[in-house]
Amino acid sequence: MAEIDHCCSTQLIDGEGEFNVVGLDNFIRTTKLTNCGLSYAVLAIMGPQSSGKSTLLNHLFQTNFREMDAFRGRSQTTKGIWIANCVGIDPFTVAMDLEGTDGRERGEDDTTFEKQSALFALAIADIVLINMWCHDIGREQAANKPLLKTVFQVMMRLFSPRKTTLLFVVRDKTKTPLEYLEPILSEDIQKIWNAVSKPESHKDTPLSEFFNVEVTALSSFEEKEDLFKEQVAQLRQRFFNSISPGGLAGDRQGVVPAAGFSFSAQQIWRVIKENKDLDLPAHKVMVATVRCEEIANEKLHHLSSNEDWLALEEAVQCGPVSGFGRRLSSILETYFSGYDIETFYFDHGVRNAKRKQLESKSLDFVHPAYLNLLGHFRFKALEDFKSRLEQMLNIGEGFAASICTSTESCMLEFDQGYADAAIKQANWDASKVKEKLCRDINAHALSVQDAKLSELVVSYEKQLGQSLSEPVESLFDNAGRDTWASIRKLLTRETGIAVSEFSAAISSFELDQSTVEKMLQDLKDYARNVVEKKAREEAGKVLIRMKDRFSAVFSHDNDSMPRVWTGKEDIKTITKGARTASLSLLSVMVAIRLDGKPGEIENILFSSLMEGTVTAVSSVDRSITTSDPLASSSWEEVMVSPKSILITPVQCKSLWRQFKAETEYTVTQAISAQEAYKQSNNWLPPPWAIVAMVVLGFNEFMLLLSDVGSDGHPRAVSTWHSGWANLYLVEVSSHHHESSKATCRRGSRASN
Ligand SMILES: Nc1nc2c(ncn2[C@@H]2O[C@H](COP(=O)(O)OP(=O)(O)OP(=O)(O)O)[C@@H](O)[C@H]2O)c(=O)[nH]1
């Protein structure tokens, strides 16, 4: 409600028809009209020039409109349209003082401004005072007849009745009582109404539908001033509560909210000046649209520069802010409710639509800060998840349980932040941010899991490598019939240990069964690979091992004592034995037999390499190829899978050939040694020589021999001599061989 105890006035429209926007806005600001909502009234006064209009308003409402100086003669005083607030009237009432009609100054034919200002007054005012001289009532040439005609005509252009109150103020009333004058006046008014040309839609509309007609009469201000003042004081009473039911303007229609008064007045005047029809209902919607939008924009603008908001926004840039939702809600509420209050009296549809726009623009405006905040929550939750997980794992909590607990606590933390950030004006959805958080958590959990698992895998592989590599190597060192069985046993045992320990270690990861199975299988495969790799390594050294084995068996007797070739030994059998030992070593190295398949390989190798004959092994039908089962690059016939083959049949053959060639010398040497031994036994010095040696000593005896000449004896001595020398050589070579085994091992391949 506007409260102002003095008059404030301004020229609204000047004599040239210019609208004083600044003046009106000042007036509205000073009188606080905007606060009135719909609780204000507007009245206007029309009438002939110098008929005391301004004087009346000033007396009625303590306004300060310019009046004509009574001593300077009758001439136009009020130009254009003036407005002022009526002092002490409730509701707030705006009075409009119009330029007199029928003015000498504009010339008789120029009624343009008269019509325009009348239309303006009818469009804006709830009460129109029509000032008229008492003596004009019933007169054909009355000054106000053209005015009334104008009023009625322009009213038709407002599209809808506003139920304007026409208050006829009869000035300088005579002794004739009002009761006699009123019917005559009414008749005049009705006649004019009837004569006015109306649009089809209002052809039969009675005057009463457009106007409330009231009449009052005042004594002359100039002649009976006291009476005039008394009557004016009475009349003033009728303007109190004028807009309440039963009041002077109690059934007015199409009121523009005070917040739209300025804009509305400007628009109406513009339309009038452009000489267009005034569609008041449409005008109302237009005013509402423009004003609601202006108010909304103003609120948005204030929001963007609100200090609390700016502080909040800045804080959010740096990190999580507690109480964000509460603070932002209250800031938004200030502007939204401000809008509601200011637009309360505007068209509801328009007002609601603009409110929605204001909301969505405001929310769009603050949403980035909210997202920013959620980003902080997400980041923090993820970091907390990481550190919490690490802590739990460090104190030995199970992996899956740690993930679960850490996830729960960081999600809870995020949800709390999310709830704290929520504003009551919007139902912002954080599910995308939350999904992203879940993805990040899962990704981190997976990467930690992968790292931990591969750490475990590496350690168990290392353990397997250690527990398999050397034992397998040593088993191959002493390769024999049971080698593969022993390796299988070793592999099974060590794999079993590793697998059970590993399963226990990964149980806290709560992996799914298939993953666990795959990991265990990988570990088993790894163990198997260790063995296979070792076997391949050993297979590469098979020739050296065979030769070593040969030498070991060949040069040692059953008691492992070095042999002395005395001639009694069966070299053929010994050789065969040594070769057999070497060949069985070869047969161990031919293929990987981790699956425990019975070894036919040994039989084939023995029958084809040792005995030189072929025992039919599933090759009865293939008569052409049966002759040599080793003439093949695979061991298909004994069901060895290609990837288990270490040495192919063909390679066996050539290895055997090479082996034989390289051990031949040892055998030859043994034979020679044996022969030499035999000969030395046959050609022992004759008894005489022994006697001579005993008697003469060896040197003297040799001298004697050289002196004897060339009978049979000396030849016998020389043969005997060379027999001993040979025996000596064999011994030396055998010893040399034993002691330089290592040198031979390295050199044998190269020398072949
Ligand atoms: N006879 C008579 N004269 C009056 C009355 N009231 C005022 N006047 C005089 O009429 C003259 C014009 O008064 P204004 O109040 O300026 O009249 P107005 O209608 O506002 O004149 P414009 O603004 O020029 O149209 C002044 O000299 C007043 O003293 C009245 O009740 N009776």
Ligand SMILES: [Mg+2]
């Ligand atoms: Mg005046």
